[in-house]
């Protein structure tokens with residue numbers, strides 16, 4: 136049977152976008168300050184997990200919630216070997232600089248704006264619809280598909296670690312949490328904090344009182360704040376000129392791009408990060424005004440459906 140995967144994805148566009156929007160509306164930033172026994176990472180990540188699992192239940196899959204920290208949606212013969220798909224429903228904090236509400240998804244010029252649209256709720260829903268298409272077309276498979284969701288990927292991986300204590304991790308699979316075509320070697324991560332002691336200056340001199348930037352180690356800082364004490368206010372305009380010149384000289388406008396690494400893909404014995412940022416597309420993950428092209432979400436859905444099917448048939 137010849138399957139037109141893109142057509143199958145497009146047929147489900149409305150429902151897919153509805154599900155994705157529901158998920159994006161949940162602020163699932165780790166909120167450990169408000170943890171409870173029920174919600175070890177705060178309510179948001181758990182509510183996002185419950186939401187995604189409710190889609191699985193609605194669509195007739197086997198579903199499991201592990202302590203509100205992780206969970207899975209499964210399809211296929213229970214005893215068969217499993218293909219693992221690993222995604223996460225937590226997001227990094229929105230930070231400053233958004234033109235619209237980061238938790239009220241909106242489509243403008245074909246782009247779906249919301250925190251998590253490209254990392255990782257958009258790719259998760261695309262891959263989920265991939266497995267949904269396979270189920271709805273009643274394609275026969277020799278392996279089962281296990282889609283595992285974590286809730287703390289952006290920090291300490293508490294969710295996925297709990298999952299591995301309680302459930303069996305499939306030996307092979309992929310994580311829809313990076314770029315297409317594929318990332319087959321993930322780099323390590325080193326997080327560190329830089330600090331320095333401020334120099335005491337004479338009272339008549341300008342003094343740096345405070346400097347801070349960034350909310351989390353894995354976020355692109357949207358701003359940096361320096362608080363200066365300036366005894367001589369006439370120096371203000373020269374300071375401004377100097378600052379502008381510095382930016383010009385250093386050509387401090389530009390784009391910074393990072394690629395791959397740090398996904399759940401490396402948990403799997405044989406696994407990789409796979410999508411769903413397309414080549415040539417701007418990487419806006421962890422940045423203000425994060426978006427994903429609706430067209431790309433559907434294309435990714437088709438790619439995941441076909442890839443998953445080829446891996447389990």
Ligand SMILES: [Zn+2]
Nearest residue numbers: 254255288312
């Ligand atoms: Zn991610």
